[in-house]
Amino acid sequence: MLIRNASIVAGGRLLRDQNIAIDGPRISGVGPGIADESGDGEVIEGRGKLAISGLVNAHTHLAMTLFRGYADDMELMPWLSEKIWPLEAKLTAEDIRWGVKLGCLEMIRSGITCYNDMYYFMDEAARATKEMGLRAVLSGVLFDMRPDLIEDAEPFIRRWKNDDLIVPAVGPHAVYTCSEETLSRALDLAEKHDVMIHIHLSETRSEVESFAKNRGKSPVEYLDSLGFLSDRVVAAHCVWLSPQDVSIIADRGVNVAHCSISNHKLASGIAPLDRLARAGARICLGTDGASSNNSLNLFQEMKTTAIAQKCAHSRPDLFAAGEVWRMATENAYTAFRLDMGLRAGAIADLSLIDLKKPWFCPLADDNIVSHLVYSAQGGVETTIVGGRVLMRGGVIPGEEEILERAQEQFNDLLAR
Numbered sequence: 144m145l146i147r148n149a150s151i152v153a154g155g156r157l158l159r160d161q162n163i164a165i166d167g168p169r170i171s172g173v174g175p176g177i178a179d180e181s182g183d184g185e186v187i188e189g190r191g192k193l194a195i196s197g198l199v200n201a202h203t204h205l206a207m208t209l210f211r212g213y214a215d216d217m218e219l220m221p222w223l224s225e226k227i228w229p230l231e232a233k234l235t236a237e238d239i240r241w242g243v244k245l246g247c248l249e250m251i252r253s254g255i256t257c258y259n260d261m262y263y264f265m266d267e268a269a270r271a272t273k274e275m276g277l278r279a280v281l282s283g284v285l286f287d288m289r290p291d292l293i294e295d296a297e298p299f300i301r302r303w304k305n306d307d308l309i310v311p312a313v314g315p316h317a318v319y320t321c322s323e324e325t326l327s328r329a330l331d332l333a334e335k336h337d338v339m340i341h342i343h344l345s346e347t348r349s350e351v352e353s354f355a356k357n358r359g360k361s362p363v364e365y366l367d368s369l370g371f372l373s374d375r376v377v378a379a380h381c382v383w384l385s386p387q388d389v390s391i392i393a394d395r396g397v398n399v400a401h402c403s404i405s406n407h408k409l410a411s412g413i414a415p416l417d418r419l420a421r422a423g424a425r426i427c428l429g430t431d432g433a434s435s436n437n438s439l440n441l442f443q444e445m446k447t448t449a450i451a452q453k454c455a456h457s458r459p460d461l462f463a464a465g466e467v468w469r470m471a472t473e474n475a476y477t478a479f480r481l482d483m484g485l486r487a488g489a490i491a492d493l494s495l496i497d498l499k500k501p502w503f504c505p506l507a508d509d510n511i512v513s514h515l516v517y518s519a520q521g522g523v524e525t526t527i528v529g530g531r532v533l534m535r536g537g538v539i540p541g542e543e544e545i546l547e548r549a550q551e552q553f554n555d556l557l558a559r
């Protein structure tokens with residue numbers, strides 16, 4: 144496959160008239176005049192389009208797209224315990240199937256090619272994701288209250304370990320829902336199978352304060368004392384961190400999945416990204432579930448991340464567009480060990496964005512990253528994962544049926 148005469152971003156600047164050759168699941172060449180050697184004869188016209196390497200959603204619960212708009216305007220703990228958990232107790236595999244497919248539609252439409260999820264019925268989530276063609280790091284959530292889920296964590300890893308699109312991981316929910324024994328089992332499993340660990344960490348003030356009152360340390364210090372923290376951990380939220388917590392996270396190489404919009408909507412707080420960044424921590428961006436966001440769109444996350452940090456510190460120079468762009472791309476590629484980028488040899492996970500939109504005008508060689516972070520409102524029209532075209536010219540095959548089925552599944556769930 145050849146994408147012909149597209150623009151790309153290189154070193155923060157717009158580079159025009161580039162060909163991108165894709166052979167099987169990988170990019171075989173990028174540059175002016177590069178030829179297609181795959182022999183499939185497929186050509187995508189890239190003139191007037193920007194090719195970007197895929198965005199990575201570092202924290203979500205994709206099937207929660209079925210709960211979009213179901214429980215707004217609440218704080219985390221009442222939101223979970225009064226609204227979300229009772230509804231989740233009724234979930235079936237069929238709900239997950241259509242919730243995940245709906246979520247995939249939205250992510251394909253916004254240039255996300257890989258997502259990191261922790262939820263229920265993850266075999267179904269994996270199958271639905273593969274049918275949609277996206278890449279995902281998936282973990283079944285672990286809670287003390289559900290020993291059955293803990294028992295399936297290792298079989299789940301074994302079932303998906305060698306898949307081309309699904310990367311299995313372990314997902315202990317949080318320190319307030321998992322005992323030390325559950326956390327240790329999760330850690331042992333992750334080390335045994337060399338997979339990642341996905342956990343919620345220090346999201347709300349009350350979570351951190353009550354933990355400190357009962358245990359005499361912060362959740363971060365506690366996890367570190369268990370030997371839990373390393374670069375195989377993706378810690379979602381990380382809003383309420385002491386200076387000591389920040390150094391532990393940075394020193395251990397923990398990957399922070401910052402969820403700007405969810406943190407704002409649940410009024411959890413503004414994460415200390417400036418301190419994390421100064422300490423050298425790796426920061427990625429996540430949407431969280433669509434019921435606390437309520438979108439699955441990293442363009443929105445990039446903008447809110449940048450402007451919230453600027454405002455919180457009265458420092459408009461903090462978190463410039465390039466730094467935030469890296470969070471949605473390079474930082475996540477490193478965190479999730481993805482061989483990605485617009486270069487020969489990398490996996491062919493990318494999108495084409497229509498530059499002929501008001502929010503990309505005026506365009507100069509050096510303002511493209513600014514437009515992507517501060518101004519873009521869509522225009523993703525082609526998304527490719529592992530060399531397979533998932534959306535072409537704005538069309539995703541089967542979209543209408545997915546919208547209908549997701550609607551029916553939501554109606555059914557509420558009536559259950």
Ligand SMILES: C[C@H]1O[C@@H](n2cnc3c(N)ncnc32)[C@H](O)[C@@H]1O
Pocket residue numbers: 204219223227228231261262263284316343346405431432435
């Ligand atoms: C995987 C589990 O995590 C819950 N969940 C969804 N959003 C959040 C959040 N912001 N913080 C903690 N837990 C959350 C889901 O509702 C599910 O029960």
Ligand SMILES: [Zn+2]
Pocket residue numbers: 202203204343379431432
């Ligand atoms: Zn979450």
